[in-house]
Amino acid sequence: MADYHAPLRDMRFLLNEVFNVQEVWKQLPALAERVDTETAEAILEEAAKVAARTLAPLNRNADEEGCRWQDGSVTTPAGFREAYNIYAQGGWVGVGGDPEYGGMGMPKVISAQVEEMVNAASLSFGLYPMLTAGSCLAIHAHASEELKTRYLPNLYAGVWAGSMCLTEPHAGTDLGIIRTRAEPLGDGRYAVTGTKIFITAGEHDLSENIIHLVLAKLPDAPAGSKGISLFLVPKFMVNEGGHLGERNSLVCGSIEHKMGIHGSSTCVMNFDGAIGYLVGAPNKGLAAMFTMMNYERLGVGIQGLAAGERSYQNAVDYARERLQSRAATGVVAPDKVADPLIVHPDVRRMLLTMKALNEGGRAFSTYVALQLDIAKFSPDEQARSRAESMVALLTPVAKAFLTDLGLETCVHGQQIFGGHGYIREWGQEQLVRDVRITQIYEGTNGIQALDLMGRKVVGSGGSLYRILADEVYAYVSSLDEGMSEFATPLRQAMENLDALTEWVITQAKTSPNEIGAASVEYLHVFGYTVYAYLWARMVQAAQGESDAHVAKRATARFFYTRLLPRIHSLTATVKAGSDVLYGLEAAQF
Template identity: 70%
Template sequence: MADYKAPLRDMRFILNDVLDVAAHWQKWPELVDQVDIDTAWAVLEEAGKLASGTVAPLNRTGDEEGCVWHDGAVKTPKGFKDAYSVYAEGGWVGVGGDPAFGGMGMPKVISAQVEEMINSASLAFGLYPILTAGACLALSAHASQALKEQYLPNLYSGVWTGTMCLTEAHAGTDLGLIRTKAEPQGDASYRLSGSKIFITGGEHDLTENIIHLVLAKLPDAPPGPKGISLFLVPKFLIGEDGSIGERNGVSCGSIEHKMGIHGSPTCVVNFDGAQGWLVGELGRGLNAMFTMMNYERLGVGIQGLAAAERSWQSAREYACERLQSRAPSGPQAPEKMADPIIVHPDVRRMLLTMKALNEGGRAFSSYVALQLDTAKYSPDETERTRAAGMVALLTPVSKAFLTDVGLECTVHGQQVFGGHGYVREWGQEQLVRDTRITQIYEGTNGIQALDLVGRKIVANGGAYFRPFAAEIRAFIEGAPAEQGEFVAPLAKALETLEDLTQWVVRRAESDPREIGAASVEYLHVFGYTAYAYLWARMAATASSHQDEFHQNKLATARFFFARLLPRIHSLEAIVRAGSETLYLLEDDAFRAT
């Protein structure tokens, strides 16, 4: 596998030239003295060095060695503990954290780039800090001041790590079914009992303590999601002076044997009268947890992009070196026994698909991160409200679409290698295996699609969608005539998406099954249209430059509009086919006879 190189040039292009993030920071009082573009670039350059030099070399060995569970303890692969210490000492766990508790205070649009680089280097390694950062977000937004002061500094510094404990064996998507109980003790603490599964980083040897955020119900809680509360449960109790105390009633019963991300332990975590403390309000645990999960869902989408970027870097290098056959137009390397496979149309199709989806995905993830920043930092209430609506609309798209096309890209990268992509030596098959989980955890992509169509489109009659469509239309109307090759297909794609949105809303009024029947393909139409908007913006920016980077950007934009955006037409046809054919077979037809 090629050595990983952080795509800093493309990040700079998107953040500086396309999104002009510094102009936003200058308008936000909380950030104007906290971050400037020079500081941001220094942060990203150092993160790139860390990713390529310290983390990336562990990717293959971490996969091959994996995590080992023995007698309740988990040993991480060789090199992970030392690398995590380097990562923590650099302050990277708290890159987006509150400076009042030791975080760097970088906006999400910067921390998103750091997440991409670390996950490109090793998706399994990247899971440890991303879960910790998410736990910090939930605590920062909902915990008492006392809990913040006691836990956030050591979490931000990487001395401790965090987890999110939601899923139970019988309760995955439907969290209202959880059985973990929290008994009040009369001293502001609770005793938690129950078992959680699929807990990423639930036990490991990287840090001295692990802080679990656990969903549980009080004995008298009402049934369903309104009865769920959120609790902080440390692996080791903390003394009044901040020192590590006795072991809490938390144990790891086993770890899963998985398809990928072998360097990250996926644990069964048991709570046996474990002492915990309430985070937020009783009965509003899901509200507090979703503060964490919305950030995590963008983070998981970025994981799909990150793996696809790593796959692209290896595939393009291999395609330029591997000799096989001659170009259809005649020998391109007559001095050699064959031409490099980069000359073959199908190889170029796969590589350009990867390039266009990766660069479009990086622009899209950065755009969504900027909406998160706007909703958090803007002093303008109207602007904050609009951005919050955009976050609600785009979060399921960013999680599901980035990971769906991320898997597609890693498969393309594997295919470029041919048989060599199927064996472990080159690393491409690991990327396929690792990426697959991103479509499943943090809410499966089917659930994300249901969230988009059911809650964010149909439930409010498209109210969240209209500002996004209006923004794209304003860009189209303000574009100069010479941008027509990009703006015209974008306008048609937006029209298709708007018509399809109205169609789904109308159909759902008479048949509630239409939401589920349309959701996945609708989300993909939405995703390609969103990418088209960002690609049109990138093309408009690149068109005024004649250097190689910008001309390559224009060429990739042309490929996207010619070969990828037309996918929306078949997807539209599937949505408009309706739900009827999904129910032509009776349930008994799916049962074995």
């Protein structure tokens, strides 16, 4: 596998030239005090070094070795503990954490870039700090001051790690039917009992303690999802002075043997009267979890983008070096026995598809991260409300579209290697296996599509959608004639999405199945259209004659002419309706 080099130039271009984050931060006083362009640049530079020098070299060996479980303990692959110590000591676990409790306090628009680098270097490794960061978000937003003071500093410092325990053997997405119970002990503590599965980083040897956030039901809880509460359950009890005490009544029963992400421990966790503390109000556990879900689901989308970026870097290096046949237009490398792969049209098609989807995805993840920052830090109530609406609308797209395209990109990268792409030592097949999980966990992509179509679009009567649509139309109207090459097809794509949105809303009034039948393809039409908007913004910012700007404009043309037209077949599929899905009885499948 080729060395990993963080795409710092493209990240700087997005932050400084496309989104002008310095000006945004001036409108967010809490952030303006912590970060400026120079600080952001220094953070990204250092993160790039950690990713390339410390994490990336571990990726293949971690895949080969995997995690090992014995008698309830999990050993991570060789090098992970040392790398984790370097990562934690650098403050990277708490890069977005509240400085009041020892975090670095960086905005999501910066930590999103760090996440991409870490996950591109090693997706398996990146899951450990990601779960800790997610746990911190929920604790910070909903826990008592006592719990925050006791747990957040060591979590931000990476001395302790976090996990989220949601899923149970009989309950996947349907959390309303979970069976884990929490019995009050009368002193503010609860005894938590139950089994959770698919728990990422539920047990490992990277930190001295693991803080589990566990969904459970109180004895008097109402049925369904309205009866779920959230509990903080430490692996080792923490006394008043912050020191570790006795082992809690919980254990890792086993780890899963998975298709990919072998360096990440995926655990079955058994809680047997384990002591826990209520986080937030009783029966409001899902609301507490969803505080972090917008961040976590964007984070999973970034994992898809990261795997695609790593695959692209490998593939483009290989295509420049691998000699295979002659160019259709004549000999390109007369001193060689054949021309490099990169001269061939189909190889260029795959490379440009990867490049266009990666750079569009990076723009999209940065855009969503910026909305999260505005929603969290803006002193303007109207700006906060608008950003919150945008986050609600775009989060399922960020999770599902980025990971769907991440798999496509990784498969293209594997294909460019030909037979070598199927061989383990080249690394491309590992990326295909690793990225596949991103379409499944943190809510499957089908569920994300249902969320977008059912709750966010149809459920709001289209009002959430109109916020984004109005922004895009206003942008198109602001463009001059020099941008017509992109403005015209962008307007047409938006008009298509407008019409498709109205069609589904109308059909859903009389056909309940229409939402589910339309949802996945609708999300993809939505995603390609949003990418077109962001590609237009990138073109507008890339008007210079540097290699980077020229390449950006050329890649935009490829996206607009070869990828954006996908919306037309997807639109036709949606409008085929739901009846054809029910042409067979269950026994006829």
